[in-house]
Amino acid sequence: MAVPSLKQALASGETVLAPGAWDAITGRLFRHMGFGALYIPLAQTAKVLGTEEALVGMTEIALVAERVSEGVQDELPVIVDAGGGFGGTGHVVRTVEVLEDAGASAVQLSDEAVPLSRTPDGKRTLVSLDAFRERIEAAVRARRSPDMLVLAATHADDDQAVERATAAIAAGADAVVSPPDLDDQGLRSFAKQLEGAPLATYAGLDGPATNDLKALGYRLILFPALSLQASLLGVHATWQSVADTGYLLAQRAEAMPLINKLLEIEEKWAVEQSTTEAGVEVPVSRR
Secondary structure: OOOOOHHHHHHOOOOEEEEEOOOHHHHHHHHHHOOOOEEEOHHHHHHHOOOOHHHOOHHHHHHHHHHHHHHOOOOOOEEEEOOOOOOOHHHHHHHHHHHHHOOOOEEEEEOEOOOOOEOOOOOEOEOOHHHHHHHHHHHHHHOOOOOOEEEEEOOOOHHHHHHHHHHHHHOOOOEEEOOOOOOHHHHHHHHHHOOOOOEEEEOOOOOOOHHHHHHHOEEEEEEOOHHHHHHHHHHHHHHHHHHHHOOOOHHHHHHHHHHHHHOOHHHHHHHHHHHOOOOOOOOOOOO
16 A cells, blocks of 8 residues: 655645654554654654664664554655764765665654764754755755655754755755744744745644644644653553552553554454464474
């Protein structure tokens, strides 16, 4: 089955919600719930791998992308955050090629320096405007499918962010992602100054509701952290209860039918039963 076109969805004026996912079953859950896309955030995926984003390589994020894409059987677009592209222009080209082969429908590239570093006040060190433009141009040239999107994300402040977003669109980016942690006014200002451009943003804990973001013109809303936070808190609560009481939470048994549905276990059993002769041992060749 062909991947639904994220490009067409955004061009139609539809706003797509893309929850964070890092494995097949999480991706299948969001497909089951009817979300329009999946987002593989670099920083959160690094945490799942037990490290931090500056130490995650392109191959590792590509393996996650492949696992998620295969998990949803290419029935949902998968957006992959590739940070600064893992190096220079050649690395950006290779990153786009590998992620496209892994099943990604979109690659997000930011203006952060590679390797990732921070200024004394804790902000990310950024490449120059020209270097960011070249990064986006390289990604656009590298893609092979016209439906493969390039998202340009900036971590710059205020007017610099608008300048960089405008340059990214001119360089061929299909959408620009607003700086993280913008307040309501910042999101309004960013959208107003880039009116007419395809806009994406992050959903934050203290940010506007998704309907408000839609009204501002944001056509792609990314949820980088919520899935990991919810999962970790859920596991913590369950096992804290076991530690405190010695009993399993009864409602956890209710998850098994959902897990079986997401993994299509009954269909797999049916195939196995139809192709296996009951009670007949199949000889195994030993060499």
